[in-house]
Amino acid sequence: MSCGIQCHTLNTMSNPQHIDFNPLAGLVAVLFPGAGHLVLRRPKRAIFASAGVLGLFFFGLLIGGIDTIDSKDDRIWFYAQALVGPPTIIADQIHQKQFKAYDIGTGKLRTGFPEEKRDHDGTRPIWVPLTDVEIAAGMGPPNIPGLGRINEIAMLSVVLAGMLNLIVFLDALMPGPDATTSKQTNKPSTGGAE
Amino acid sequence: MTLAYTPFIDAMSVHDYWYLLIVPMAFFLAVGYKAVRCPDMKKYPQSVLSFTVQILGLMLLLAIAFTIVIGYVLPMLAPMPV
Numbered sequence: 001m002s003c004g005i006q007c008h009t010l011n012t013m014s015n016p017q018h019i020d021f022n023p024l025a026g027l028v029a030v031l032f033p034g035a036g037h038l039v040l041r042r043p044k045r046a047i048f049a050s051a052g053v054l055g056l057f058f059f060g061l062l063i064g065g066i067d068t069i070d071s072k073d074d075r076i077w078f079y080a081q082a083l084v085g086p087p088t089i090i091a092d093q094i095h096q097k098q099f100k101a102y103d104i105g106t107g108k109l110r111t112g113f114p115e116e117k118r119d120h121d122g123t124r125p126i127w128v129p130l131t132d133v134e135i136a137a138g139m140g141p142p143n144i145p146g147l148g149r150i151n152e153i154a155m156l157s158v159v160l161a162g163m164l165n166l167i168v169f170l171d172a173l174m175p176g177p178d179a180t181t182s183k184q185t186n187k188p189s190t191g192g193a194e
Numbered sequence: 195m196t197l198a199y200t201p202f203i204d205a206m207s208v209h210d211y212w213y214l215l216i217v218p219m220a221f222f223l224a225v226g227y228k229a230v231r232c233p234d235m236k237k238y239p240q241s242v243l244s245f246t247v248q249i250l251g252l253m254l255l256l257a258i259a260f261t262i263v264i265g266y267v268l269p270m271l272a273p274m275p276v
Binding site: 034037044045046047048049051052053055056058059061062063064065066067099138142143144145146147148149150151153154156157160161164165167168171 | 199218
């Protein structure tokens, strides 16, 4: 008490905040958002981190559709979206293989236009123009891509999910001291699993 | 394949309400961020709510600032010829 602020400063300097390095938690965090915190025995944080990342991810898909994730046409966005991990890779694979087809004229893989249908020529999926009868029947490509702001906001939502997952991953890889753990050390009766 | 709306496959038609989409985005961001940055999980709900309001408030201020700059300041600095 007599030395006051000086003692507090010295105490803080002699006990810097301890940060661990947990490669296993980091590896598991890469495989699924929030899973790294389960390895760290912080289940509450794991559930909420996962809910945040996957909430942003699925919200983006909900408003923008499967076209939100496109490693071919939106490559730069995809790099940030890929930080979510396997969910982005799986969604992109489904998009490329189940919803895109080749343009007969250019030979390029692309999303369908409103008056086209996806067909197969025996070797690869192709876009075929719809007949008037098929258009009148309400036929079209397998997905309707988002346009303008909706597409931008949907892609941004999945990008935010990726960047948030990067923070979650780093926290799992290099976890700081847990408030509850330190409280439990001082007062065994308080706190719970975080 | 018919053109009926399929969730998670087709884009939603919410072009008239695009500005409201920031609310769930800010909320999910706060849920995930505070899960790893909230020191005490007992205060987690309050910190999520507080962070969500902070994001929305700052975005609103940015929107107001950009509206003033683009709608009033720029026309004064560089008026368009009539």
